[in-house]
Amino acid sequence: MNESTATWELEPAPESTAHVQLEKSYGNFINGKFVESAGGSKFSSTNPANDKVIAEITESTEADVDKAVKAARAAYDKTWSKMEAKKRGKYIYRIARLLQERAREFSVIETMDGGKPIRESRDVDIPLAAGHFFYYAGWADKLSYAFPNRNPKSLGVAGQVIPWNFPLLMAAWKIAPALATGNTVVLKPAETTSLTALKLAEVIQQAELPPGVVNIVTGHGEVGAAIVNHKNIDKVAFTGSTNVGKIIQKAISGTKKRCTLELGGKAANIIFEDATIDQAVEGIINGIYFNQGHVCCAGSRLFVQESVHDEVIRKLKHRMKSLIVGDPLDKNTDIGAINSKEQLKTINKYIEIGKQEGADFYQPECSVPSKGNWCPPTLFTNVAQSNRIAQEEIFGPVLAVQTFRTVSEVIKKANNTPYGLSAGVWTDKGSKIFNMTSQMRAGVIWANTYNKFDPASPFGGYKESGFGREGGLHGLAAYLDV
Amino acid sequence: MAKTNGAAKNGRIEVHKTYKVFIGGKFPRTESGRYYSPQPAGQSLGNICLCSRKDVRNSVVAARAAQSSWAARTAYNRGQILYRIAEMMEGRSEQFVAELQTQGMTAAAAKKEVVQSIDRMIYYAGWCDKYQQIFSAVNPVASSHFNFSVLEPTGVVFVVANEESPLLGLASLIAPIIAGGNSCVVLASESKPLSAITLSEVLATSDVPGGVVNILTGLKSELHEHFSSHMDVNAIAFDCNDQKMLVAVREFAVENVKRVKHYSQDWTDDESQNPYLIQDFCEIKTTWHPIEQISASGSGY
Numbered sequence: 001m002n003e004s005t006a007t008w009e010l011e012p013a014p015e016s017t018a019h020v021q022l023e024k025s026y027g028n029f030i031n032g033k034f035v036e037s038a039g040g041s042k043f044s045s046t047n048p049a050n051d052k053v054i055a056e057i058t059e060s061t062e063a064d065v066d067k068a069v070k071a072a073r074a075a076y077d078k079t080w081s082k083m084e085a086k087k088r089g090k091y092i093y094r095i096a097r098l099l100q101e102r103a104r105e106f107s108v109i110e111t112m113d114g115g116k117p118i119r120e121s122r123d124v125d126i127p128l129a130a131g132h133f134f135y136y137a138g139w140a141d142k143l144s145y146a147f148p149n150r151n152p153k154s155l156g157v158a159g160q161v162i163p164w165n166f167p168l169l170m171a172a173w174k175i176a177p178a179l180a181t182g183n184t185v186v187l188k189p190a191e192t193t194s195l196t197a198l199k200l201a202e203v204i205q206q207a208e209l210p211p212g213v214v215n216i217v218t219g220h221g222e223v224g225a226a227i228v229n230h231k232n233i234d235k236v237a238f239t240g241s242t243n244v245g246k247i248i249q250k251a252i253s254g255t256k257k258r259c260t261l262e263l264g265g266k267a268a269n270i271i272f273e274d275a276t277i278d279q280a281v282e283g284i285i286n287g288i289y290f291n292q293g294h295v296c297c298a299g300s301r302l303f304v305q306e307s308v309h310d311e312v313i314r315k316l317k318h319r320m321k322s323l324i325v326g327d328p329l330d331k332n333t334d335i336g337a338i339n340s341k342e343q344l345k346t347i348n349k350y351i352e353i354g355k356q357e358g359a360d361f362y363q364p365e366c367s368v369p370s371k372g373n374w375c376p377p378t379l380f381t382n383v384a385q386s387n388r389i390a391q392e393e394i395f396g397p398v399l400a401v402q403t404f405r406t407v408s409e410v411i412k413k414a415n416n417t418p419y420g421l422s423a424g425v426w427t428d429k430g431s432k433i434f435n436m437t438s439q440m441r442a443g444v445i446w447a448n449t450y451n452k453f454d455p456a457s458p459f460g461g462y463k464e465s466g467f468g469r470e471g472g473l474h475g476l477a478a479y480l481d482v
Numbered sequence: 483m484a485k486t487n488g489a490a491k492n493g494r495i496e497v498h499k500t501y502k503v504f505i506g507g508k509f510p511r512t513e514s515g516r517y518y519s520p521q522p523a524g525q526s527l528g529n530i531c532l533c534s535r536k537d538v539r540n541s542v543v544a545a546r547a548a549q550s551s552w553a554a555r556t557a558y559n560r561g562q563i564l565y566r567i568a569e570m571m572e573g574r575s576e577q578f579v580a581e582l583q584t585q586g587m588t589a590a591a592a593k594k595e596v597v598q599s600i601d602r603m604i605y606y607a608g609w610c611d612k613y614q615q616i617f618s619a620v621n622p623v624a625s626s627h628f629n630f631s632v633l634e635p636t637g638v639v640f641v642v643a644n645e646e647s648p649l650l651g652l653a654s655l656i657a658p659i660i661a662g663g664n665s666c667v668v669l670a671s672e673s674k675p676l677s678a679i680t681l682s683e684v685l686a687t688s689d690v691p692g693g694v695v696n697i698l699t700g701l702k703s704e705l706h707e708h709f710s711s712h713m714d715v716n717a718i719a720f721d722c723n724d725q726k727m728l729v730a731v732r733e734f735a736v737e738n739v740k741r742v743k744h745y746s747q748d749w750t751d752d753e754s755q756n757p758y759l760i761q762d763f764c765e766i767k768t769t770w771h772p773i774e775q776i777s778a779s780g781s782g783y
Contacts, residue, residue: 253732
């Protein structure tokens, strides 16, 4: 097949920021109100696409965390755990509806604050976040049906720490099931992407939730540690790196705190010769370049069957050339800004490592804005299983390609990792799909598709990718004593 | 070697059993060549293998090698094998009762322990081909995909068996763990190890593939660091109320994000048996596949 060499020149199509309402400075959201920290400082949340300051947010103190936990405890004891489940559900439905009503504002802020393409925040992050609240709202008064022969009970105060790659969506994944099951929440968003969580606090006010049911404190890692280590937290829910997850697991090992961890990944995306190659190439692109590769389940290890390797790589490079890197607010943008300078440094470090390890490096030529954090889509071929770029999570738009000949060989290679979050398989043969999907040691398997998420679909890892599930019926167990 | 029961009967010299451990379907002695002599009822039980770190590691290798083919057995077949374990236990019930008495139980308590252990095995035999239907789901996603979640075994589970209920505590954890397709390495009751040793002889004659269950004897204080930091152990079932050791086990377990489950229930209570124990050692796998939308693209059948 001959790929067209013609390229489209697209006019800029930026999304307007006109109706976005942001304060210049934000405090924490504690006990139903925005309050200034006692003794904490402020730091800037910047737009990673142009380095401009969007708002000042709070570096919280232990005292702030303590205040938030107290508010959550009081709300749990006095109102939320005693409330009729049906009423709890109605409050959560309100959150879902308000998010849908204000979807555009949230999408634009998400893109400004985090750097992801507006197309993704508009079509994926915000609708899924609203959907998550809607899904779990309905569970609130049906919990006894989820656990046969059991009488599930809420746990108390949940301390939740979330990452910067899907800021509002991760907040929804954490808050919605916690509230539906009758728990109250202290949540810390990531320091680079706190704004949509703070806007969610506004929505929670609008939804008239009882004060203290949801509390949001901002800041860096120390604030998260203060939540995790607070003696009045009953449950810890964390999404982030495996390293930090291990620190948390260890920190609470002497306590009765319950814990769920959604950690890192290094997913295998496997292309067989009998796959529909063009679709598979789209799946590879979506698998690794979606959200700049800032995805724990990104298909960062590509395994191509030897017989189709040359064809797949040729088509992949061709497709990479057509990816538009640049202004995240532009509706045509495929790859937005890298979330932070720190992360860009990490990604560039791995690109250097890949080159030094002897893998073949490829990046399409593309112009990027002078300011901001950018990384073009990156491909390494001739990668060895032992290479660091094939073993360690990069969390950026960097794909490491290996080849295989037989089914058993690729199963061994794909499973040869301490991670086990996700995997992808591409083949048109049904029996091979079922063989592969049952042999992959990972919590989410995409067959002939990739990076699909849904409120009804449980998500979470095997092995060092963590434990517990978020989403679906199985996501309820994380917040209940069954 | 087993203890001597007084003088030879009718002039016959009794043949005493050498107590061994159970690794990969075989009965080796501990590689360390060491022994200990617990005295749960005041009298020594004999020379019991004092297992070492190396025994733990050998057992994990055996358990890992056996796990995937055990998980690949049909659920029906696993159910039949668990049932077969119960049949073999029934045949040995007098021996189990006698050993429990030797280890300090009253005759009535020993009999109850054996009967409940056999029934527990039958209970989980029945669950083998049913728990999946209780805990799995077809998920109604809002896109054109078929999406379903099933349970898969966590992998290799290390079991620290109950100290005071040396047979029932063992059966109550081994049964759900292997019913779910895991393999396991068990550290028997330290002070009352005879029941576990006899159970290994039952397992060896019950069509349980070698390595699916491995049984060691020895000291928790010596071995807990080694099994909880072992990088090829996926989960730990800790049926022991030593809080200090539990914390240490949890801390060592962090190394490879092991799932640590602590049990302190009364196994004689039938409420303690339920399929949620099977789920404790399972992972949930969710699979997505697109559904072709022929009518949506304008064509149709």
